[in-house]
Amino acid sequence: MEFLMIFVIGSVLGHFSKRLINWLDINNYKLDKKNILCEFIGGLSSFWAFSNLDKPEAMVFILIVTSLISISIIDYQTFQVPLVFIFIGMVAIMIGLLYKVMYLSASLWGIFVGAVIPCAIMLLMWMITKRQGMGFGDIQMGIVLGAWLGPMRMAITLFSASILSLLVWIIVSLFDGFDMNRALPMGPFLSFAGIGVYIGSFYYPEFFHLLILI
Structure with a gap:
């Protein structure tokens, strides 16, 4: 049950990243609502991270992976790297430095x-x-x-x-x-x-x- 909750949390974070991609609407690019790539990768990364890493390091991993995957999707389609996901990555770095990850x-x-x-x-x-x-x-x-x-x-x-x-x-x-x-x-x-x-x-x-x- 605990692992399922961890997967769900990661999937929710992935869903948020998908909504953010669609909100940015760079070059009119949006992910289809039925596309669950972000949710799946978010859940998978969350499951792996919390199964193998300490909680602070796991959180840093999930945030950075989510931002990197989002950047990859947008960059692949538009050749642009949105600053908002760089900012999310930097927030993860700050958390990592704070907790000495x-x-x-x-x-x-x-x-x-x-x-x-x-x-x-x-x-x-x-x-x-x-x-x-x-x-x-x-x-x-x-x-x-x-x-x-x-x-x-x-x-x-x-x-x-x-x-x-x-x-x-x-x-x-x-x-x-x-x-x-x-x-x-x-x-x-x-x-x-x-x-x-x-x-x-x-x-x-x-x-x-x-x-x-x-």
Whole structure:
């Protein structure tokens, strides 16, 4: 019964995120009322978090995952990252710092890796090629992810997201033809990689420590 309640709480939070997506109405994009993706992911993440993490850490996990999934849905459809979900992610970070789920020094270094370095690279690429490899929304996501994951896991997240986006670009190009100007939204890849790295580091901490040493 307790696990059912936990799933329901997460589903309610997911439903709230869906309503928020529809309220934002970015580029007239709205989720169908029958689409239960947000509710399902919210319930699933809540179930996993409260089954494996302490309550403060579980709450941080749920809030960040919910915001990341919402960002991914919107970014995939509109190539935009709404600030309201970045704000929700930052609230989760504040809760994590308050309850010492994460530490300020690690979060600051994570932000440096996740946002400052990519921003510098983006500006350099623009100066050289006049093309913007990442959007400022991706940089904002890097702030949330970096503060949450810390520097090492954030570095792995950036690398994983880059590989995933490249693989998807190649697969899409095989079916639709190669187009060097084809753009893919980075938000879903950052979200998937970040959540995957977090969960992976929970189950296989030795493997991630080995990657850090390498």
